[in-house]
Amino acid sequence: MASAAVLWFGEVMSAVPLRNNKAAAPAIRSVTVLGATGSIGDSTMDLLRASRDRYQVEALTANTNVQGLAKLAKEFGARFAAVADPDRLTELKDALAGTRTECGAGESAVIEAAARPADWVMAAVSGAAGLKPALAAVDRGATVALANKECLVCAGDLFMQRAAKAGACILPADSEHNALFQALGSGNREELVRVIITASGGPFRTWASADIEQATLAQALKHPNWSMGQKITIDSASMMNKGLEVIEAACLFALAPEEIDVLVHPQSIIHGMVEFSDRSVVAQLGAPDMRTPIAHCLGWPDRIVGPAAKLDLAKIGQLTFEAPDFDRFPALRLAYDALRAGRGTTTVYNAANEVAVAAFIAGKIRFGAIARLVEATMEAWMRSGNLAPLTSADDAIAVDHNARNKAVTLLPQIALKAS
Ligand code: NAD
Numbered sequence: 001m002a003s004a005a006v007l008w009f010g011e012v013m014s015a016v017p018l019r020n021n022k023a024a025a026p027a028i029r030s031v032t033v034l035g036a037t038g039s040i041g042d043s044t045m046d047l048l049r050a051s052r053d054r055y056q057v058e059a060l061t062a063n064t065n066v067q068g069l070a071k072l073a074k075e076f077g078a079r080f081a082a083v084a085d086p087d088r089l090t091e092l093k094d095a096l097a098g099t100r101t102e103c104g105a106g107e108s109a110v111i112e113a114a115a116r117p118a119d120w121v122m123a124a125v126s127g128a129a130g131l132k133p134a135l136a137a138v139d140r141g142a143t144v145a146l147a148n149k150e151c152l153v154c155a156g157d158l159f160m161q162r163a164a165k166a167g168a169c170i171l172p173a174d175s176e177h178n179a180l181f182q183a184l185g186s187g188n189r190e191e192l193v194r195v196i197i198t199a200s201g202g203p204f205r206t207w208a209s210a211d212i213e214q215a216t217l218a219q220a221l222k223h224p225n226w227s228m229g230q231k232i233t234i235d236s237a238s239m240m241n242k243g244l245e246v247i248e249a250a251c252l253f254a255l256a257p258e259e260i261d262v263l264v265h266p267q268s269i270i271h272g273m274v275e276f277s278d279r280s281v282v283a284q285l286g287a288p289d290m291r292t293p294i295a296h297c298l299g300w301p302d303r304i305v306g307p308a309a310k311l312d313l314a315k316i317g318q319l320t321f322e323a324p325d326f327d328r329f330p331a332l333r334l335a336y337d338a339l340r341a342g343r344g345t346t347t348v349y350n351a352a353n354e355v356a357v358a359a360f361i362a363g364k365i366r367f368g369a370i371a372r373l374v375e376a377t378m379e380a381w382m383r384s385g386n387l388a389p390l391t392s393a394d395d396a397i398a399v400d401h402n403a404r405n406k407a408v409t410l411l412p413q414i415a416l417k418a419s
């Protein structure tokens with residue numbers, strides 16, 4: 001990861017375009033939505049629905065929700081629909097009988113969906129499972145709106161290098177990174193001092209460590225500002241989501257860990273800021289609604305009409321800020337550790353978290369044990385002597401699988417250990 005900064009004007013910045021690199025958008029855009037049945041998928045379909053004449057849907061994918069997928073495929077006349085569960089092909093075919101939509105099932109079908117010739121692809125599968133499909137879109141040089149941060153955390157350098165090589169255009173869809181993307185155009189690399197990504201602080205922002213340790217699933221799922229999928233909502237409560245986003249920012253914009261700050265901002269109105277050498281700080285603001293950054297990606301390089309509420313700052317009255325607490329939210333500290341260690345450590349950070357979150361949802365570990373399991377898995381990885389740059393998706397997936405196995409092995413002892 002450390003070498004990524006030198007790529008700013010080379011491979012990396014040709015993958016995340018600068019504003020003055022604007023190219024004309026096609027009049028009718030063919031689009032594919034990976035993870036169409038999820039929260040980001042839903043927001044994306046909402047935007048497509050609002051401008052039906054401007055978009056042709058090439059492919060849609062889902063994990064197991066065949067009925068939801070088929071409903072969308074029918075509504076949008078999708079050319080291809082893929083369900084990741086290999087046992088659900090017949091169900092999908094039955095649901096789409098009488099339509100022209102081709103059907104596929106299994107991981108390879110999701111990858112095929114991404115490989116089909118759409119101009120614009122929303123990568124919104126959740127978790128590291130999104131890596132191979134997103135790479136399939138990147139490798140054919142598509143414009144990829146990237147919501148799936150885990151695929152960058154899992155294999156960021158590789159992902160950005162493949163994007164640059166194929167001439168793919170990566171548009172950051174995560175709200176904070178989209179904000180940075182919009183603000184970065186105000187200066188150039190030598191003028192950049194740091195980027196600041198904001199965090200709501202989640203439902204446990206004001207809680208004592210002992211209470212966070214014992215938090216229930218229902219409490220973790222009560223996000224104060226954003227309505228999102230289950231995994232990312234739990235990640236927001238642990239601030240693991242912000243940790244993933246620190247790594248995501250490092251990959252997308254080729255930044256060193258020292259150039260990325262996190263600022264707790266409970267109202268979630270300012271999403272990201274960039275400080276330049278003259279001490280100007282350029283920020284992007286908006287109501288907390290994912291349809292705004294997605295609309296920015298969908299319209300790019302132009303702007304389209306977004307459906308989010310108009311920002312009324314007079315009504316909001318106050319915007320407040322706090323420094324993040326790395327002791328009560330160790331997941332955030334671990335992200336910086338993983339980024340500094342590099343060579344697969346961020347992959348391990350993400351994989352262990354996916355295991356930990358699943359274990360927490362299943363009632364096997366306390367909330368506080370999520371970060372402890374991630375830390376123990378990272379320590380085991382760093383002791384293993386296996387650290388090396390990831391040179392292929394299979395490398396990244398092998399590290400991811402090994403880290404998952406290690407996390408599962410460590411789970412019982414972490415579950416028993418109180419903080
Ligand atoms: P979600 O759980 O609501 O939806 C995930 C989608 O991926 C669903 O369509 C599901 O069917 C599909 N999927 C899940 N596992 C799969 C697998 N193994 N193979 C193929 N498809 C699979 O999640 P979400 O909240 O929409 O988040 C999606 C991604 O976007 C995540 O990486 C998340 O971190 C990121 N993100 C989400 C938000 C948000 O507001 N929801 C904001 C920023 C970034």
Ligand code: MG
Nearest residue numbers: 174175176245
């Ligand atoms: Mg975000």
